[in-house]
Amino acid sequence: MNFWIGVKPRVKAVRLTTAQALIRFLNQQYIHVDGQEFPFVEGIFTIFGHGNVLGIGQALEQNEGHLKVIQGKNEQGMAHAAMAYSKQMLRQKIYAVTTSVGPGSANLVTAAGTALSNNIPVLLLPSDTFATRQPDPVLQQVEHEHSFAITTNDSLRAVSRYWDRVTRPEQLMTSLIRAFEVMTDPAKAGPATICLSQDVQGEAFDFDESFFTKRVHFVDRKLPTLRELNGAVEIIRASKRPIIVVGGGAKYSQARDALIELSEKYNIPLVETQAGKSTVESTFKNNLGGLGITGTHAANQAARQADLVIGVGTRYTDFATSSKTAFDFAHARFLNINVSRLQAYKLDAFQVVADAKVTLEQLSLMLDGYVTEFEDDIVALKRIWLAERDRLKNVVFNRDKFVPEIKGQFSQDVLNEYADALQTELSQTAALIAVNETIPPDSIVISAAGSLPGDLQRLWHATVPNTYHLEYGYSCMGYEVSGTLGIKIAEPKKEVYALVGDGSFLMLHSELVTAIQYDKKINVILFDNAGFGCINNLQMENGSGSYYCEFRTNDQKILKIDYAKVAEGYGAKTYRVNTLEALKEALVDAATQRVSTLIDMKVLPKTMSDGYDSWWNLGVAEVSENERIAQAFTNQQQKRMQAKQY
Structure with a gap:
């Protein structure tokens, strides 16, 4: 004592x-x-x-x-x-x-x-x-x-x-x-x-x-117990078509090498959440891309066929699970690897409450002799999706017969009106892929809200790990420009690009001034379609008209804003583009600049990519005088009957 x-x-x-x-x-x-x-x-x-x-x-x-x-x-x-x-x-x-x-x-x-x-x-x-x-x-x-x-x-x-x-x-x-x-x-x-x-x-x-x-x-890596490892091995060996869901926790654990080894060794496809994307580069043969509402056809097909879902560091948000309809819940089992006990318990899974990297490394050693039944299916799914990506890359506006990716009730006349007002015929998907193919491969892209996260998760090829930065846990409009400054401080030797819609840019872009003030060069690529395009799609897809989501004046003329002039006033190097050629030239020149840049790019509405085998649970009006809304509610109810309830 x-x-x-x-x-x-x-x-x-x-x-x-x-x-x-x-x-x-x-x-x-x-x-x-x-x-x-x-x-x-x-x-x-x-x-x-x-x-x-x-x-x-x-x-x-x-x-x-x-x-x-x-x-x-x-x-x-x-x-x-x-x-x-x-x-x-x-x-x-x-x-x-x-x-x-x-x-x-x-x-x-x-x-x-x-x-x-x-x-x-x-x-x-x-x-x-x-x-x-x-x-x-x-x-x-x-x-x-x-x-x-x-x-x-x-x-x-x-x-x-x-x-x-x-x-x-x-x-x-x-x-x-x-x-x-x-x-x-x-x-x-x-x-x-x-x-x-x-x-x-x-x-x-x-x-x-x-x-x-x-x-x-x-910060010590939490090791899995022998009970957890043995249970996980037993579940995996009993499966024939497992998939691995790569979440943000896998990225923070730096589990890239362990994921690749496990996937290659046992032929298990990888699918990604927004937070998990670029943990493993898009070019990896077994990486099928984004999962869920903003996911690829390949990833969603693999998820639907899976008899085991191995969640690695994921929260299973509604977008990743297509509001709990992405998987065959009647026949699929779930195995969750997560440092958070709360997250590991989700979807009634077998829980491994441990670090992702060390757990995957242990499982890779313990699964010798196991092989899935995917054979060449993973390669085939990826090949089909890449063909679809090429189609979206080559979407061309036709004034007489243009079929947008998401039609809703948007008429050809309205599309032509936008083409005239914005002086553009540029589609969002073609522009996005052009950016992907032009900027340096080790560049970091950031986005947060609107339709761009969907296009990015589906279409963006992150060929270098940890170069894809999406805030989609909160889908916070206005995060993009501010976040780009934070990333540049973290990665001063890399080019950093904010991909932002005009709605999000108007919400908050004040830290562009801070970036210029402190010589932290950032690049802002502004997709201007004169409105809150993502939510306009949402309302029209569910029976409503185009109501207060377009940027129009009191006399219903499309609002035309010179965002380049705004950024020029701050001291940024600016560009105005409305063609693919002009966009590529601007991107090449922007990469040579030492000061922050902004590309004011006019794109047509309704030219973003659509969902692939996915559904989103929404609060559609149960009672309405509009027959289209009534039908949308009926469709929602039918899907809710198929969704897992917990």
């Missing part, structure tokens, strides 16, 4: 403000992954306001340490950039984000939800109202009659993996340690939010000096 005799030794203390202690702590956080050790916090994005400029701002000005400080232009935008940085770095490095109180903090909610849905660690440091409450209500403070303890930052509780409010300096110590435990845990990774009362940021405290010593967060 240990006990003190006489006077207890005095703990060595250092007197710092709460904000100074925060910055000093961030500089001492390291991560250890696969034998390598490096700082976990690379820097901090900030927009200073009255809530943080005199606290965190003063602390950074006094001694920022190794932290790189980047001035953002919109709180949501800079948080998206921080998230994209972490995602591109495979969750092994982060940027922190600090904001002022009120609107600044509220602007983090969308970004926090995006990071939470994608399981991406990011440290959010919104300022809060006075802990003393003496000057209440301070500028930008909301008031609730039933509780003065509620502030704007409470809105972040629902979209944070960890949330805390610091109202005393000494609370910072336990709060930060808990936040970093969460952010460095592969099973729980997500946004950690620590709200900092603005008066407490400047308040001093005698912190224990040991709190600021180097702290290493070890």
Whole structure:
């Protein structure tokens, strides 16, 4: 038993403000992954306001340490950039984000939800109202009659993996340690939010000096148990046509080589989620591409034939499972490999709660003698899909007889109207494939919302691993340009391209200015079809008319916007294109530029790719005067009867 005799030794203390202690702590956080050790916090994005400029701002000005400080232009935008940085770095490095109180903090909610849905660690440091409450209500403070303890930052509780409010300096110590435990845990990774009362940021405290010593967060690969491995081997050996669903967890685990070895050795096809795409390059012979609603015909056919679905690091979202109709649930079994117990339990699967890479390596050794019954079917499925991709590459507009990929009720006359207004005959699929074939192979592409994620998952050939960056856990419009900045910070030697629709660009593109300000060259390829084209397709496919999704003036003329002029005003190099030849010339020239670029490309609506053997469960009106909507509801009900219920 240990006990003190006489006077207890005095703990060595250092007197710092709460904000100074925060910055000093961030500089001492390291991560250890696969034998390598490096700082976990690379820097901090900030927009200073009255809530943080005199606290965190003063602390950074006094001694920022190794932290790189980047001035953002919109709180949501800079948080998206921080998230994209972490995602591109495979969750092994982060940027922190600090904001002022009120609107600044509220602007983090969308970004926090995006990071939470994608399981991406990011440290959010919104300022809060006075802990003393003496000057209440301070500028930008909301008031609730039933509780003065509620502030704007409470809105972040629902979209944070960890949330805390610091109202005393000494609370910072336990709060930060808990936040970093969460952010460095592969099973729980997500946004950690620590709200900092603005008066407490400047308040001093005698912190224990040991709190600021180097702290290493070890990310050890969780090994599968013998029970889990034996059970998985038994299930796989009993299957004849298994498939492997490659999710984002496989990418973060860096399981590329293990996936290829297992697939080649036993002739098992790979299909990808949006987060998993480019874990294994598209050119790998057994990679059938995207699964589900935005998937390829080849992947969806293989999924429907599968008697075993091996999910590797996937959340099984509705888009990946076609709202739980992608598989033959009556006859297929599920085997899930995931570091998250929650995700491993999905679809009533046999669970292997372990690291993807080490589990696949073990399974490859234990399955000797096993072979699937696919034989040459994988190659045949891929060949048929590549022919379809070639067809989409060569879609040509014909003013007299053009059949768009998704017709709905869009008439030929309306298509001709768009061709005249936008001065283009360029199809979206042809333009996208042209981009894919023109830019450097190691370039990184990013997108998030609208119809582009579908075209990208189906048509984009990622020939180099980890060059496809899609935010589709939240499908957050406005992520694209901000995220491209974050990726460029993570990959400064590579060309980075935001593929963004005009709707998403209008939603948020302020960090293009930040990219120009800090000489972080990014490329924005803007697909302008004068509207929210994806949702316009959705409403028309389900019986409605084209209602408030096109960008039209009050007199119903198509809105024509010169996006190149907007970006030119910021200082970007810009291009205007409406033909494949002009697009390719612009791409070649943009790659030679040192400043950020924007290609304002006009494309025709209704020229994106359609779904292949997939279905999406939607809330279609049960009662309507429109017969087409009534029929759409009937169709939905019939499909719901076929869907798995849990």
